Amino acid sequence: MRGKTLMKESKVSNERLNHFFHEMTRRSFWQLGINDATVARYVADVLTDFASTNNLYRIRSQAGKKLDSVVDMLNETSDPAVENSVIQERELRKYLGDYTLFMSGVFRTHVEKCGYLEYYLEQGQRSYWTVSELDLSLYRTGFILFQELSKKFEYYSGALDYMRKAYFAPEPGEDPFAGWFKQIEGWMKTNLTEN
Numbered sequence: 001m002r003g004k005t006l007m008k009e010s011k012v013s014n015e016r017l018n019h020f021f022h023e024m025t026r027r028s029f030w031q032l033g034i035n036d037a038t039v040a041r042y043v044a045d046v047l048t049d050f051a052s053t054n055n056l057y058r059i060r061s062q063a064g065k066k067l068d069s070v071v072d073m074l075n076e077t078s079d080p081a082v083e084n085s086v087i088q089e090r091e092l093r094k095y096l097g098d099y100t101l102f103m104s105g106v107f108r109t110h111v112e113k114c115g116y117l118e119y120y121l122e123q124g125q126r127s128y129w130t131v132s133e134l135d136l137s138l139y140r141t142g143f144i145l146f147q148e149l150s151k152k153f154e155y156y157s158g159a160l161d162y163m164r165k166a167y168f169a170p171e172p173g174e175d176p177f178a179g180w181f182k183q184i185e186g187w188m189k190t191n192l193t194e195n
Helices: 002-031 037-050 070-077 086-106 108-113 117-137 143-151 153-167 176-191
Strands: none
Touching (some): 037 143, 086 108
């Protein structure tokens, strides 16, 4: 019985967190003149998903180490001996698009400092375009969203950077990763526990 209660609480918390991110994304996008509700919903879903570090670092090395570099992720998943299905390739490309959007937006300063920004912008755009092509081949209707994300990837990444600066700025000297996750964790504790 306790397991079902925890699952229900987790689902409610996740829904509230998604609502929080949706409101923050819509507000930030509106302030920037972005009026695409479908993209705002999608970006809020990505933020909700990546609020859990297990979801952020899904791809691991063969030794089980979390991979946080797109180059390492691509190297780890491009084994010519392993043939990916179209569905697996789509999921990988969607994850890479989401990851590069999240990192180049929410943690742009870190990505810039490491010299990855241009590469992440290119890979994100390429990954979302690949998802749109795979969706077309699978007769999925969502391909238009991924074309939009691909074409305006840098724009949406910049909108996330704006949102971080406006609403999630770290304290001076604070690690931006720890600060962001700490702010989200604090919001969850104070707002998600309310009935």
